[in-house]
Amino acid sequence: MENNNLFSHHIFLFPFQWEFVGKMMKNNNMEERTNLKEFVGLFDKDKWKRKEYKIDTVLNYNEYNYFYSMVRDVLFDAGTDPDKSIIANLFYNIEPDQHFYEFKVFIDAGKSEFKTYKLHIESIILHLYSTGVGVLSFHLNNRFENQKEPDDILRINQAGRRIYPPFFAMDFDLIGTQSQYEYNNFEKGLNIVKTKELAAEFSVINELDVEDFSKYHESGNFANNPFQLPGFFSFLFKGIPLTVERTDFKSDAKKVFINPLLDDRMYVISWYGNDKLSMKISELVKDRKNLPSDFYDEDFDWWYKYIFNDQKDKTCQDDYMKGELIQKHTYWRWSGYSTFYGINRYSFVCITSSLENLKRNNAAFLVNHMQTIYYKMAELCLVQRACILRFSEEVARISAMNENKKNSLTARVSNLYKQYIRFVNRVYFREITAQEQGIELYSMLQEHMKIEQNVKDLDNEISELHQYAILREDQERNKNLTLLSILGAVFIIPTFISGFYGMNLFPAEDIKEYKILIWVMFGIGIVCTPASFIWFLSTFRKKPNYLILLLSLLILFTTLISPIILKL
Numbered sequence: 253m254e255n256n257n258l259f260s261h262h263i264f265l266f267p268f269q270w271e272f273v274g275k276m277m278k279n280n281n282m283e284e285r286t287n288l289k290e291f292v293g294l295f296d297k298d299k300w301k302r303k304e305y306k307i308d309t310v311l312n313y314n315e316y317n318y319f320y321s322m323v324r325d326v327l328f329d330a331g332t333d334p335d336k337s338i339i340a341n342l343f344y345n346i347e348p349d350q351h352f353y354e355f356k357v358f359i360d361a362g363k364s365e366f367k368t369y370k371l372h373i374e375s376i377i378l379h380l381y382s383t384g385v386g387v388l389s390f391h392l393n394n395r396f397e398n399q400k401e402p403d404d405i406l407r408i409n410q411a412g413r414r415i416y417p418p419f420f421a422m423d424f425d426l427i428g429t430q431s432q433y434e435y436n437n438f439e440k441g442l443n444i445v446k447t448k449e450l451a452a453e454f455s456v457i458n459e460l461d462v463e464d465f466s467k468y469h470e471s472g473n474f475a476n477n478p479f480q481l482p483g484f485f486s487f488l489f490k491g492i493p494l495t496v497e498r499t500d501f502k503s504d505a506k507k508v509f510i511n512p513l514l515d516d517r518m519y520v521i522s523w524y525g526n527d528k529l530s531m532k533i534s535e536l537v538k539d540r541k542n543l544p545s546d547f548y549d550e551d552f553d554w555w556y557k558y559i560f561n562d563q564k565d566k567t568c569q570d571d572y573m574k575g576e577l578i579q580k581h582t583y584w585r586w587s588g589y590s591t592f593y594g595i596n597r598y599s600f601v602c603i604t605s606s607l608e609n610l611k612r613n614n615a616a617f618l619v620n621h622m623q624t625i626y627y628k629m630a631e632l633c634l635v636q637r638a639c640i641l642r643f644s645e646e647v648a649r650i651s652a653m654n655e656n657k658k659n660s661l662t663a664r665v666s667n668l669y670k671q672y673i674r675f676v677n678r679v680y681f682r683e684i685t686a687q688e689q690g691i692e693l694y695s696m697l698q699e700h701m702k703i704e705q706n707v708k709d710l711d712n713e714i715s716e717l718h719q720y721a722i723l724r725e726d727q728e729r730n731k732n733l734t735l736l737s738i739l740g741a742v743f744i745i746p747t748f749i750s751g752f753y754g755m756n757l758f759p760a761e762d763i764k765e766y767k768i769l770i771w772v773m774f775g776i777g778i779v780c781t782p783a784s785f786i787w788f789l790s791t792f793r794k795k796p797n798y799l800i801l802l803l804s805l806l807i808l809f810t811t812l813i814s815p816i817i818l819k820l
Contacts, residue, residue, distance in 0.1 A: 259400035286384035289334035304331030410563035559594035
């Protein structure tokens with residue numbers, strides 16, 4: 253029998269940067285290294301289906317119509333050729349709610365007590381962008397009674413989003429001693445982390461591809477990059493030459509290098525329906541007198557942990573600061589309806605009444621909004637943030653180019669500037685909808701991810717790089733003009749000689765007699781004088797060779813007096 257219960261809905265988003273790497277890509281510009289059509293062509297068409305967005309359902313219509321027309325191009329795949337599109341929308345080919353996103357979490361570290369969480373996989377979606385950014389998202393339904401309590405939701409959001417160890421635990425007995433600098437028991441440190449923040453093991457779809465993070469037992473496995481592809485990622489992208497090793501930038505093989513945006517964590521979008529807890533928070537909010545000093549209740553502790561993805565202890569132990577953070581990161585518009593939204597740079601969460609109560613009160617659309625509209629809104633901000641970091645990295649890469657490659661600087665900067673202009677016009681928006689609540693929520697996302705400030709900083713970085721490229725180009729142009737001026741000045745010498753003595757310098761009757769001598773003397777003067785002057789000028793800045801200058805003057809003198817000698 254189909255399980256129609258829905259206690260919470262979770263979306264884990266893995267935003268990342270991607271580019272083609274290898275020896276053959278070393279000197280390619282950003283646009284060439286992020287060829288969307290080529291990347292899409294690598295996917296197994298039986299496992300991953302590219303889907304054109306169609307307004308053929310009520311949810312699709314509502315989602316599409318919510319956003320301004322200019323925003324839709326970056327949110328919805330129109331099915332056009334990837335060379336002309338900014339987004340490619342790929343779905344993993346599975347039936348909804350037929351497979352599980354499963355992981356084990358420590359409940360009591362002292363007793364080594366685990367709890368296994370199983371979330372029905374609604375869909376797995378991959379959005380790839382022509383700016384060299386991608387977002388892999390897991391859309392999950394929590395339908396089991398034994399994992400619907402508030403603490404269960406915290407564990408799901410905390411452990412379910414971790415994809416590699418955030419740190420390794422230290423042996424406390426060694427702290428303060430010199431031995432702490434040599435401690436390298438990664439396996440023991442990892443096992444302690446598993447009792448605190450990291451899931452004990454993961455499996456997605458295929459239970460045979462279990463990720464237990466055992467590759468982190470030896471430092472040699474992650475010496476080049478702390479981020480290693482989890483087993484379930486490798487399973488999903490089987491057959492695609494992905495790499496996380498920067499050593500592959502110099503390899504003969506052409507691979508796709510990916511780099512996570514949010515370190516060891518995925519971004520969390522979560523809706524939770526709980527009548528008792530949402531009502532309690534609503535009552536506490538009504539009783540507030542002074543903000544934010546009144547956020548002392550334990551239920552506010554849970555709300556804080558829900559916003560900031562804490563599992564056991566809240567990461568702020570000062571009540572006043574906790575209140576300030578709750579006030580700043582909570583959207584209060586619908587508190588009278590026991591509906592609260594929390595937003596920070598790592599999560600977008602919502603608590604309401606249970607789904608059954610929402611249905612009775614004609615408010616069940618709130619769940620749909622989190623699943624569609626607000627998911628798209630949060631992903632757009634993640635893409636903007638990823639693009640900003642992508643461009644900043646490219647600025648640093650171009651700035652570090654070797655001097656002998658400066659001739660390609662202008663072309664690289666021009667291409668980067670073109671990509672940046674495309675980003676500003678097609679991906680970065682100050683407003684994305686006419687809906688008042690959408691404007692407010694989007695503003696909160698922008699503020700907490702610091703998108704606007706980062707765009708301004710990026711604009712300054714690219715402008716400075718562009719000015720530097722222009723300066724280098726002007727220097728090269730001036731250098732060439734200087735060389736031409738020197739050549740012109742040097743060749744004035746034979747012109748002056750010819751003009752000084754005239755074209756009829758030698759008597760016509762004697763021209764044959766002196767023909768050989770004339771050619772020798774003038775040949776030496778006209779050819780050797782400019783050459784010797786150029787040679788001297790080319791060595792002047794390094795180490796002037798005055799012998800060459802003396803020789804040049806001697807040749808010039810010989811050229812000038814040769815006609816006089818011939819007349820004697």
